[in-house]
Amino acid sequence: MLSVVPTPLTVRAPAKVNLHLGVGDVRPDGFHELVTVFQALSLHDDVTLTPADALTLHVTGEGVRDVPTDPTNLAARAVVALAERYGRDPNMRIDIAKGIPVAGGMAGGSADAAAALLGAATLWGLDIERDELDEVAASLGSDVPFSLHGHTALGTGRGERLIPALARGEFHWTLALAREGLSTPAVYRELDRLREAGDPPRAGSPDDLLAAVASGDPHRLAPLLVNDLQAAALSLQPGLRRTLRAGMEAGALAGIVSGSGPTCAFLCASADDAVDVGTELAGAGVCRTVRVASGPVPGATVVP
Numbered sequence: 001m002l003s004v005v006p007t008p009l010t011v012r013a014p015a016k017v018n019l020h021l022g023v024g025d026v027r028p029d030g031f032h033e034l035v036t037v038f039q040a041l042s043l044h045d046d047v048t049l050t051p052a053d054a055l056t057l058h059v060t061g062e063g064v065r066d067v068p069t070d071p072t073n074l075a076a077r078a079v080v081a082l083a084e085r086y087g088r089d090p091n092m093r094i095d096i097a098k099g100i101p102v103a104g105g106m107a108g109g110s111a112d113a114a115a116a117l118l119g120a121a122t123l124w125g126l127d128i129e130r131d132e133l134d135e136v137a138a139s140l141g142s143d144v145p146f147s148l149h150g151h152t153a154l155g156t157g158r159g160e161r162l163i164p165a166l167a168r169g170e171f172h173w174t175l176a177l178a179r180e181g182l183s184t185p186a187v188y189r190e191l192d193r194l195r196e197a198g199d200p201p202r203a204g205s206p207d208d209l210l211a212a213v214a215s216g217d218p219h220r221l222a223p224l225l226v227n228d229l230q231a232a233a234l235s236l237q238p239g240l241r242r243t244l245r246a247g248m249e250a251g252a253l254a255g256i257v258s259g260s261g262p263t264c265a266f267l268c269a270s271a272d273d274a275v276d277v278g279t280e281l282a283g284a285g286v287c288r289t290v291r292v293a294s295g296p297v298p299g300a301t302v303v304p
């Protein structure tokens, strides 16, 4: 039976950037063992759930032509998974307003899944512990638990096992969105190929980076940003080198490919600097569009 809550319910979920992404070897299940530090950023998707007679999906915003509106969409799968586990009727209308770049390495799909999970659990009045929601989240995708939790966190396993990390203050980011997306599995496969062909350097321990995040000093954090997937993303989209260079020339403290890319994330000294870097990047023609954002921000949250 559907919820008695008659009004639509909106949940907002954030994008993420990986401040540290250490990729281990591929496991027997096909996933890679990760040591990563996530930070949630102030770019959001809004997911609105309305009780209905059928499960339908409607997506608006930039890049929507690449978002599936069939049952393979992660938000729809989230609702179905939760309904099956708790014996509910999954029928509802799901409206997704995309603010997170699609196929950009910023966990947009995971944000939608996290928002749909929290939304459905709220609509149905499910009395469940956060661990149970985390378990369903992890079954949907490696980044979905982080999208639920937000803030800054150390992720291990395939990225789904989280320990909250201390962060002081606010970090300011400029994001350069690429013209074409990248497929996450393809980027991991490319890293495996690069590693078979040679031995690209691997990220070490994130301890120094975690201390820098706790200090709140972006100058201290900047040289420690690292992403093992960056070499693979650059191999598949060589033009991203120009984007990274342009961001540094524009005054960013550091630039890094976000997750599996192709979004490039630039850490800046202040909110004003982030706007300046964005303006220069936009003018340099090295990306499709730019966004400024700050972090950390909370994970999926019901919009009052």
Ligand code: C5P
Residues within 6 Å of the ligand: 030, 031, 032, 033, 034, 140, 141, 142, 143, 157, 158, 159, 184, 185, 186, 188
């Ligand atoms: O878990 P998620 O659905 O986000 O993963 C998408 C794909 O990314 C996986 O199918 C896998 O190819 C790759 N991946 C990986 N190791 C991880 C996370 C993702 O190889 N830890």
